[in-house]
Amino acid sequence: MSLANQVLAVNNDLPIRTDKPVHSGKVRSVYWLTAEDSRRLIAERGYNVPADAPLAIMVISDRISAFDCIWHAEGGLNGVPGKGAALNTISNHWFQCFREQGLADSHILEIPHPFVWIVQKARAIKIEAICRQYITGSMWRAYSKGEREFCGITLPDGLQKDQKLPELLMTPSTKGILKGIPGVPEADDVNITRKNIEDNYAAFGFSTPADIDRYEVLLKDGFKLISDELAKIDQIFVDTKFEFGYVTDRDGQEKLIYMDEVGTPDSSRIWDGEAWRRGEIVERSKEEFRQELLNYFPDPDILLNKDRMPEREALARDNALPVDVLQRVSKTYLTIAEKVAGHAITLSDNPRQEIIDILRDQYGLID
Structure with a gap:
């Protein structure tokens, strides 16, 4: 076949x-x-x-x-x-x-x-619950341009690209377009602060203010569990996105749960530990494929600039990538899955x- x-x-x-x-x-x-x-x-x-x-x-x-x-x-x-x-x-x-x-x-x-x-x-909570253990990606790009405040958290000066952060950061963003929340732009995937969530907990989908604390505990504990387990196979859990929601059990009890997917190469950055210790970044996640695309096309700005979305869509539609590009992605995903x-x-x-x-x-x- x-x-x-x-x-x-x-x-x-x-x-x-x-x-x-x-x-x-x-x-x-x-x-x-x-x-x-x-x-x-x-x-x-x-x-x-x-x-x-x-x-x-x-x-x-x-x-x-x-x-x-x-x-x-x-x-x-x-x-x-x-x-x-x-x-x-x-x-x-x-x-x-x-x-x-x-x-x-x-x-x-x-x-x-x-x-x-x-x-x-x-019933989904309308938050992309993001945890970061290292400074890289969009956070580094903003930090390198002088930004120091992220989701209400102030970072110190002097951080270097791809270094471990002083503490695990929770940098939530909106899931979907939320309307009528003071201080929160009506756009998908915009950064929000804990105070935004506290002041508008029901609009974000929380049943009670206490559930904000509960979601943060589940986010931190879930991140730590995955990070500790990946460390045993010398892989670094760099950052990830969790999603949460509510379900009801047969007794009518409402429960806050994890949903969507967790700890995957699609929703997380994962680095090879040995390579990182010698100063290299070897991706074990979809970030590897993103970098391949940025290197493959002569004008990477099309992929990074949201104002060029029609061009980007045409790029994806009209360009068949070499088969070995997707086969490399296959090897990355299957290797980390089998290790986990x-x-x-x-x-x-x-x-x-x-x-x-x-x-x-x-x-x-x-x-």
């Missing part, structure tokens, strides 16, 4: 029974189950959710997004072999660690296939058909 056929690039056209539109994001697609199927699965599988809770099937893809565009390679290769399986493997591992260490649950109820999560509908999980990841020759067979035969979700 060709490499292109092993990649699940399109994941929003599976014949999963649903009576709502399929929501397709950059990487995952969400199929909301019918009320009848949700209720049946809750009863059959014994999920710890209310009997009438809405459930969804989340299917990951092998698509790769960078600079807000989806990229492809020659030969009809529209994704990265093994990327979806690697991302889910890593997230599943960390979610399990969080539960075992008593941090918090996630929205995932069951994992029928390496590409698939069965999830409970969660502690076992090899076996890739399917036809993930699409496997998903259909499992959801039809074991879950009764395909006619």
Whole structure:
């Protein structure tokens, strides 16, 4: 079977029974189950959710997004072999660690296939919860131009690029466009302060002010757990993005949970420890692919300048990258996933058909 056929690039056209539109994001697609199927699965599988809770099937893809565009390679290769399986493997591992260490649950109820999560509908907190342990990326670019205040936190003078910060920083930004919040621009992904959140906790989706403290504890403890575990395989957890939300259990108890994905090469920067100690940066995350794109195209400003978005979209649409670029990404993702999980990841020759067979035969979700 060709490499292109092993990649699940399109994941929003599976014949999963649903009576709502399929929501397709950059990487995952969400199929909301019918009320009848949700209720049946809750009863059959014994999920710890209310009997009438809405459930969804989340299917990951092998698509790769960078600079807000989806990229492809020659030969009809529209994704990265093994990327979806690697991302889910890593997230599943960390979610399990969080539960075992008593941090918090996630929205995932069951994992029928390496590409698939069965999830409970969660009420999302409208914050990209970002933690930084090193100064690099956008923070360094701003710092090098003289900025010292980030999300209400003042950094000292004299920091060097890629050095470890004096303490772990939480630098939240908005998730989506929030309207009517004083001092917060009506735009996606704008930096916010803790005071912004405290003064408008309900607008950001928190049930109580005390949950702000709880989310910060979960963010710090989750970051530390992943950082400590990656250090055992000599990998540095540089920075990451977590997302949080609320679900209700079968007893009607509301719980603050982790959601989306955690600690993956898509949502985090990860560096090789040995290389960093000798003064080099070897990326073990999507940042490696971003750097390849910046070096590949003659005018990298197109990728960095938000005012040139139409040109950027055309660049991604009209340029098939060399196959070896996406194969290098595949190796990076699979290597870190296997190190984290502690076992090899076996890739399917036809993930699409496997998903259909499992959801039809074991879950009764395909006619």
